[in-house]
Amino acid sequence: MTTTTAERAVAARAPSSGAKEGRGVAVTAHIALILWSLLVILPLLWTVLSSFKSTQEVLGNPLSLPGKLHFENYVNAWTTAGIGRYFFNTVIVVGAALVLVMVLGAMCAYVLARFTFPGNRLIYYSMLAGLTFPVFLAIVPLFFVLKNLSLLNTLPGLIITYVAFALPFTVFFLHSFFKQLPGEIYEAAQIDGAGEWRTFFSVMLPMAKPGMASVAIFNFLGLWNQFLLPVALNTDSNNYVLSQGMASFASQAGYAVDFGALFAAVVITVAPVLVVYIIFQRQLQVSVTQGGVK
Amino acid sequence: MTQEAVPDGGPKRSVVRRRRPLTFDRVSFMVVFLGVPLAVFVIFVVSPFVQALWYSLTDWSGFSSGMNFVGLDNYVKLFHDDIFLKAVRNNVLLAIVVPIVTIVLSLTLATLVTIGGSGTGTVRGLKNAGFYRIVSFFPYVIPAIVIGLIWAQVFTPSSGILDAVLSKIGLSGFENYAWLGDARTAMPASMFVMIWGAVGFYMVLFIAAIRGIDPSVFEAARIDGAGRFRTAISLTVPLIRDNVQTAYVYLGIAALDAFVYMQALNPGGGPQNSTLVMPQQLFTTAFSKGQFGYSTAMGVVLAAVTMLFALVVFTVNALTGGRDQRKVKVRR
Numbered sequence: 001m002t003t004t005t006a007e008r009a010v011a012a013r014a015p016s017s018g019a020k021e022g023r024g025v026a027v028t029a030h031i032a033l034i035l036w037s038l039l040v041i042l043p044l045l046w047t048v049l050s051s052f053k054s055t056q057e058v059l060g061n062p063l064s065l066p067g068k069l070h071f072e073n074y075v076n077a078w079t080t081a082g083i084g085r086y087f088f089n090t091v092i093v094v095g096a097a098l099v100l101v102m103v104l105g106a107m108c109a110y111v112l113a114r115f116t117f118p119g120n121r122l123i124y125y126s127m128l129a130g131l132t133f134p135v136f137l138a139i140v141p142l143f144f145v146l147k148n149l150s151l152l153n154t155l156p157g158l159i160i161t162y163v164a165f166a167l168p169f170t171v172f173f174l175h176s177f178f179k180q181l182p183g184e185i186y187e188a189a190q191i192d193g194a195g196e197w198r199t200f201f202s203v204m205l206p207m208a209k210p211g212m213a214s215v216a217i218f219n220f221l222g223l224w225n226q227f228l229l230p231v232a233l234n235t236d237s238n239n240y241v242l243s244q245g246m247a248s249f250a251s252q253a254g255y256a257v258d259f260g261a262l263f264a265a266v267v268i269t270v271a272p273v274l275v276v277y278i279i280f281q282r283q284l285q286v287s288v289t290q291g292g293v294k
Numbered sequence: 295m296t297q298e299a300v301p302d303g304g305p306k307r308s309v310v311r312r313r314r315p316l317t318f319d320r321v322s323f324m325v326v327f328l329g330v331p332l333a334v335f336v337i338f339v340v341s342p343f344v345q346a347l348w349y350s351l352t353d354w355s356g357f358s359s360g361m362n363f364v365g366l367d368n369y370v371k372l373f374h375d376d377i378f379l380k381a382v383r384n385n386v387l388l389a390i391v392v393p394i395v396t397i398v399l400s401l402t403l404a405t406l407v408t409i410g411g412s413g414t415g416t417v418r419g420l421k422n423a424g425f426y427r428i429v430s431f432f433p434y435v436i437p438a439i440v441i442g443l444i445w446a447q448v449f450t451p452s453s454g455i456l457d458a459v460l461s462k463i464g465l466s467g468f469e470n471y472a473w474l475g476d477a478r479t480a481m482p483a484s485m486f487v488m489i490w491g492a493v494g495f496y497m498v499l500f501i502a503a504i505r506g507i508d509p510s511v512f513e514a515a516r517i518d519g520a521g522r523f524r525t526a527i528s529l530t531v532p533l534i535r536d537n538v539q540t541a542y543v544y545l546g547i548a549a550l551d552a553f554v555y556m557q558a559l560n561p562g563g564g565p566q567n568s569t570l571v572m573p574q575q576l577f578t579t580a581f582s583k584g585q586f587g588y589s590t591a592m593g594v595v596l597a598a599v600t601m602l603f604a605l606v607v608f609t610v611n612a613l614t615g616g617r618d619q620r621k622v623k624v625r626r
Contacts, residue, residue: 025522026420026421029406029407029420030420030421030422032402032403032406033403033406033407033420033426036403036426036430036493037425037426037429037430039490040429040430040432040433040490040494041429041432042455043444043445043448043455044432044444046448046455047444047447050447058453059452059453060453061458062453062454062455062457062458063455063458063459063462104330104331104334105331107326107327107328107330107331108327108328108331108332110327111324111327111328112328115324123328123332126335126340127335130335130339130340130343132600132601132604133343133597133600134547134550134551134573134593134596134597134600136551136553136572136573136576136577136593136596136597137342137343137346137590137593137594137596137597138339138342138343138346138593139342139576139577139580139593140342140346140349140580140586140589140590140593141341141342141343141345141346141349141590142338142342143580143581144345145337145338145341145342145345160334160338161338163334163338164334164335164337164338164339165338165339167331167334167335167339168335168339171331195317195319195320195323196319196320196323196324197319197322197323200323200327221434221435224437225437225438225439227437227438227439227553227554227557228553228554228573231577232577232581242437243437243439243440244439246437246439246440246443247439247443247557247558250443250446250558251561259447259453262443262447263447266440266443266444269437269440270436270437270440273435273436273437274432274435274436276435277431277432277435278428281428281431284431284435285427285431285498285502288434288495288498288499289498289499289502
């Protein structure tokens with residue numbers, strides 16, 4: 001960085017044709033990016049507009065605006081189609097699974113990162129393997145594991161499965177965080193008479209907060225979007241989570257034809273996450289780059 | 295990736311020696327902190343994976359008690375199962391096309407955002423870059439099933455917005471065109487949806503990677519007279535090559551799955567099974583037909599294809615000189 005000042009001065013005296021070329025590039029860049037942004041926004045915007053239309057209007061001209069705002073679509077989606085119920089199920093399942101996986105993942109990562117014992121590496125690498133194998137390979141036996149434990153089609157069963165499959169990633173990610181924590185602090189806590197439990201919860205865990213936040217965001221999105229595990233392991237429609245509820249609603253809508261409510265259901269599903277995203281977008285994108293660049 | 299497991303330059307870790315006394319505190323700590331997560335992991339992740347290998351060698355149909363060892367019969371049957379082979383081909387096609395298009399698109403957009411700015415001398419980012427970044431990232435926070443459902447509506451003939459827009463701008467042939475119902479377009483349309491869902495995420499990753507490059511590298515290139523296009527192709531890409539490789543592996547694994555998208559766009563596998571993927575076939579075979587032994591064999595094939603894919607990507611990258619290219623120091 002320090003040597004660049006002189007170079008910049010040289011570059012500043014470059015011929016003005018460069019500036020013209022630069023402007024052309026910038027205009028092209030803006031056009032390309034605006035086109036992509038439109039491609040992202042327009043389908044979403046159309047969904048929001050359609051969610052206020054009556055079914056006749058949805059089946060009519062797709063480019064028209066809704067004649068009047070049919071808010072009843074939202075009521076229908078929330079109650080008749082059961083989206084409200086699915087929403088609360090999802091909040092319970094994702095909330096519980098998130099808390100559990102963060103606690104268990106942090107504990108496991110901490111032990112693996114800071115203690116040496118026989119089998120440490122083996123556990124770490126089997127976690128890594130669990131991260132790479134496709135869940136589809138496990139899905140049939142998993143079905144019977146849950147059945148034998150009487151956890152099939154129950155929310156606790158879904159929660160524990162979510163925890164188990166989010167665990168490898170959580171451990172893998174937090175492992176490097178706990179490794180980097182200075183050992184002196186651990187020693188100091190020990191000398192001051194704190195036991196292992198105390199040291200972890202009052203000293204080490206608070207220091208891993210940035211890492212915990214990143215993993216929590218990732219896990220939240222991953223679990224909220226989870227589809228395969230619930231459709232395979234949670235087939236009681238009273239216990240549906242949002243993603244599978246949406247899929248089943250959409251496949252029914254072909255017959256019952258309440259398209260307005262379908263679009264409303266989509267908006268109900270997307271809106272909360274989108275609002276949270278816009279508020280936390282900076283933090284989220286930092287987390288993504290931390291997790292992804294690794 | 296595994297190199298990250300060992301933090302470089304981090305402070306020395308303290309090793310807890312085992313000659314410390316085994317107090318109740320320490321024993322209970324190890325039992326709970328290691329035992330509970332491991333129990334969950336072993337019961338719900340490891341044991342199903344191991345059981346799958348065994349099931350794939352049986353003719354088990356689940357609910358009846360009859361389970362006979364049939365050796366490799368399921369695998370032999372798989373290689374004569376035209377529908378499954380069609381699904382394998384579709385997955386392979388997805389794993390080739392989706393990552394390449396997604397990476398090219400997201401890398402282009404990331405390059406435009408980071409070094410597309412006007413002006414001479416310093417390489418500048420674009421104005422409003424934050425806006426583009428935020429908008430492009432939207433699809434990442436939308437559940438994949440919902441992305442699929444939205445686009446299924448967009449593609450619907452006559453009431454979908456795509457046909458309406460196309461016929462509005464004069465392409466009357468598309469007035470009532472079923473994008474997902476025609477075997478010629480169902481697959482490309484489905485690929486497009488997957489790409490739409492992925493570009494923003496990788497764009498953000500690549501932006502971070504490009505920002506991580508020492509700016510003086512760009513300035514040196516600029517002074518040497520390299521245009522922006524040249525800079526992007528022969529400087530940026532080699533410098534963030536490892537990120538591209540990681541992206542390719544992630545995207546390929548996602549494309550070998552593709553279950554959620556296909557289930558939302560064409561639950562039945564599409565016209566003439568043109569969008570059928572292995573996981574869909576596995577799911578139907580297991581949970582509709584109850585052929586559990588046969589379906590787990592499909593799972594094993596899926597896992598094998600996934601591993602093979604990752605291996606090919608790493609090998610190609612290594613053979614074409616992946617790490618040697620990094621002569622210019624990359625700043626983190």
